[in-house]
Amino acid sequence: MAVESLRGAYGKTLLKLGREIPDLVVLDADLAKSTQTQVFAKEFAGRFIDMGLAEQDMVSTAAGIALTGKTVFASSFCTFLVGRVFDQIRQSVCYNRANVKLVGTHSGLGVGEDGATHQSLEDIALTRALPEIRIIVPADAVETSLAVEYAAATPGPFFIRLTRNNLPTLFGTEHRFIMGRAPLLRDGSDITLIAMGAMVEKALQAAELLAAAQISAAVIDFSSLKPLDEDILLRFAKKTGHLVTIEDHSVHGGLGSACAEFLSQQYPVPMKIMGMDNQFGRSGKPEDLYVHFKLTAADIAGAGKEILSRP
Amino acid sequence: MNEQELADLSEIARQIRIMIIQMIGRSASGHPGGSLSAVEILTWLYFREMNIDPQNPGRPDRDRFVLSKGHAAPVLYATLAKRGFFSSEILSSLRQVGSSLQGHPHRLDTPGVDASTGSLGQGLSMAAGMAMGLKLSQNPACVYAMIGDGESQEGQIWEAAMTAGFRQLTDLCVFLDYNDLQIDGRVSDIKDIQPLRDKWQSFRWRVHEINGHDFREIAAALAEFRHEKEKPTMIIARTVKGKGVSFMENNVNFHGQAPNAQEMATALTELNHGR
Numbered sequence: 372m373a374v375e376s377l378r379g380a381y382g383k384t385l386l387k388l389g390r391e392i393p394d395l396v397v398l399d400a401d402l403a404k405s406t407q408t409q410v411f412a413k414e415f416a417g418r419f420i421d422m423g424l425a426e427q428d429m430v431s432t433a434a435g436i437a438l439t440g441k442t443v444f445a446s447s448f449c450t451f452l453v454g455r456v457f458d459q460i461r462q463s464v465c466y467n468r469a470n471v472k473l474v475g476t477h478s479g480l481g482v483g484e485d486g487a488t489h490q491s492l493e494d495i496a497l498t499r500a501l502p503e504i505r506i507i508v509p510a511d512a513v514e515t516s517l518a519v520e521y522a523a524a525t526p527g528p529f530f531i532r533l534t535r536n537n538l539p540t541l542f543g544t545e546h547r548f549i550m551g552r553a554p555l556l557r558d559g560s561d562i563t564l565i566a567m568g569a570m571v572e573k574a575l576q577a578a579e580l581l582a583a584a585q586i587s588a589a590v591i592d593f594s595s596l597k598p599l600d601e602d603i604l605l606r607f608a609k610k611t612g613h614l615v616t617i618e619d620h621s622v623h624g625g626l627g628s629a630c631a632e633f634l635s636q637q638y639p640v641p642m643k644i645m646g647m648d649n650q651f652g653r654s655g656k657p658e659d660l661y662v663h664f665k666l667t668a669a670d671i672a673g674a675g676k677e678i679l680s681r682p
Numbered sequence: 683m684n685e686q687e688l689a690d691l692s693e694i695a696r697q698i699r700i701m702i703i704q705m706i707g708r709s710a711s712g713h714p715g716g717s718l719s720a721v722e723i724l725t726w727l728y729f730r731e732m733n734i735d736p737q738n739p740g741r742p743d744r745d746r747f748v749l750s751k752g753h754a755a756p757v758l759y760a761t762l763a764k765r766g767f768f769s770s771e772i773l774s775s776l777r778q779v780g781s782s783l784q785g786h787p788h789r790l791d792t793p794g795v796d797a798s799t800g801s802l803g804q805g806l807s808m809a810a811g812m813a814m815g816l817k818l819s820q821n822p823a824c825v826y827a828m829i830g831d832g833e834s835q836e837g838q839i840w841e842a843a844m845t846a847g848f849r850q851l852t853d854l855c856v857f858l859d860y861n862d863l864q865i866d867g868r869v870s871d872i873k874d875i876q877p878l879r880d881k882w883q884s885f886r887w888r889v890h891e892i893n894g895h896d897f898r899e900i901a902a903a904l905a906e907f908r909h910e911k912e913k914p915t916m917i918i919a920r921t922v923k924g925k926g927v928s929f930m931e932n933n934v935n936f937h938g939q940a941p942n943a944q945e946m947a948t949a950l951t952e953l954n955h956g957r
Contacts, residue, residue, distance in 0.1 A: 396815070420814065422845060423845075425844070428841035431804045431808050431811065431842070432810055432811035434797075435748075435809060435815065436811040436814055438789075438796070438808070439811075439815030439819065440819070459801075459804055459807075461801075462798065462801045462804055463807070463808055467808075468790060
């Protein structure tokens, strides 16, 4: 499978949207080269504002600009855009219902060598608790472009969580993004693997490993995290009776929590929530970190077998 | 401004003070001190300065006002009601369930409120953002904001100050309600914010220092703001917390405490006597 940069797709899509939407404004906090907002900045210097290293000011300023009728994208690394700026997201953006799209890059362990300070593992937990905001975690470049276009066309706050690293392209150009709908990537009857972002690729690999052991695993890309696709969750809980969720994020408050909150009240089934459990990340190559923290395809397949073997 | 105009404005300010006391007293909750200190500034802005239309509060070319020190919501609500944005009858519902008047300003609930504020420091960034957005649209509207002196201890104030100064937001005018009291005591004792003029000037702002209860001084500073071509404007307004009610003046206990029935009666007697 070809790999593509989600950040690259973000930059290209911003450029395209900039040509279509005169009221589109983009803010960054001294990371335009990393987040790829620089692609927009080069053509639309007047509508690009580098706020310098002041993320809190950036997000409240984004809200103020949006309140004058603009569509505002604001970007930085997830850890600085969300963790550092939680109160501004809560009050300036969400409480004001400001038309601000927060696009964070460099999420999770996938940041790699920069280590724990730069590996955002709590951003979903933080934003998911807030009213008004919608959350999308694209799994490839195609989904990234579609999510960014959808956010630009839909009034109100959004958080889009991107990775630093390139990811395999899962979707063709015919793919349509529908908010609140989680795409089924592989059907199955014994167990369902629910993943987001960089973990989707690993879930697909895990499904292959399970198939070799005569276990039929479904794989769902839960890119549309809030609102949660409750329909597909319920359908596959009923169909397969066993679930594994996998996220490059804390297991407290993220994808697994969202699924468990819903299913525990509607249709409880045996679940395994995989992710970072009450610990910080470390420096290392991303793939080595996924091995270290037990988030590989083999780990996922092992968790699947464990659930199925429960009495 | 002639004597009659001055007398008319003073009368509006007196009525707004009465509304503030009644509103906070009846709901038994709210921040009287920092509301009373800002009365003259808001009176001047809403009755003389700002291009606004109470019948059409969302008009795109309107001037904006952001109360960054959102806890002074009562002075904003009283001023908006007095100016005709909504009926003054709803003022007594302040802070009650079902009211359109939240404890801190909420733009989605109250006509005429341009930004929801309450967590200190954020309003100044939002006001600067509004000035940037309006500038991008070549909209000539101005953005006015008010920050507190205690609020000036928030780091975000200085992030926003740096942004607005660097970006030369000449259509942004900010009042600092400098009453020198915050919840825990005197601002100058807890974490002094002086030297203020030097600070704001070094952040590339035009700085004026005035008596925040003197309409002539407010008017003069705003006249300079209208002609400003280089910098955002900071008006450091020396004020008295609790201004207009003798036992509330310079009394830190009335930062966030409502007057009881007896205190409310005494305050209203004083304010009515001042007619």
